[in-house]
Amino acid sequence: MGDINGDGKRDILGVTSGGALRAYYGDGAGGFVSDATMDASWGTQGALTFPMGDFTGDGRPDIGLITVAGTFLIAKGNGAGLDKPELLATSWGEFDVVVGALDRGGDGKTDIMARSSTGQLWLYRGNGAGGWASPNGVRLGTGWNGYQPISVGNFDGAGGVDILARQSNGDLWLYRGNGTGGWADTNGTRIGTGWGSFVTVFSPGDFDGVPGTDVLARAADGQLYLFSGTGAGALRRGVLIDSGWRAFRAIF
Secondary structure, eight states, X not given: OBOSSSSSSOEEXXXXXXXXXXXXXXXXXXXXXXXXXXXXXXXXXXSXXXXXXXXXXXXXXXXEEEOTTOOEEEEOBOSSSBOOOEEEESOOTTEEEEEEEEOTTSSSSOEEEEEETTSOEEEEOBOSSSSBSOSXXXXXXXXXXXXXXXXXXXXXXXXXXXXXXXXXXXXXXXXXXXXXXXXXXXXXXXXXXXXXXXXXXXXXXXXXXXXXXXXXXXXXXXXXXXXXBOSSXXXXXXXXXXXXXXXXXEEO
């Protein structure tokens, strides 16, 4: 999600099973300092919720929602929370996974990546001011049905925007970006196994203050693990940082 409250530290948001949107404010060292409910009825607004990074270009992180009807809404960050969601696009109902908070094209503007129900992976470039550089997406690949893409920025330290992909068999793959919207490695590199036991896997960026992009994973029993990134395309062994996250249907 990024820094939602403007204190310079990465935070995490979650949507509870009851539909409330809650913020957990990071301490900059891999833990939390406090939490708060941001919207008690968030779950009634969208079927998919995901971070968009600074999509509007104002230096504050935003959130995207895809409704059951396929409407794309954006809730803009205001430095202390979120504004009321407003319409951004329509006809997004074909996508079952949407990933934001990435500058895939290398132009300094935040883009959106979406996987269709048929396994096609698409890139929609942002214009840096809350809209689209083009209304048409660019297809990045096919056959992604069994893979969950995860935005991780410059994960390998070599430049370009990379993504991780969790395969349905539990393998974790790294796909390196070439900095211009394509792939530096179309086949990917497997960097882990055994990730199928986690209910949710996502990246908060550098959550623990140690250089490198980190990954958080929630187990079925609600325990939350931190996998610290090395900054060179790998993850360190997971460390339990919290429990009680079973009640959330989405975490980001």
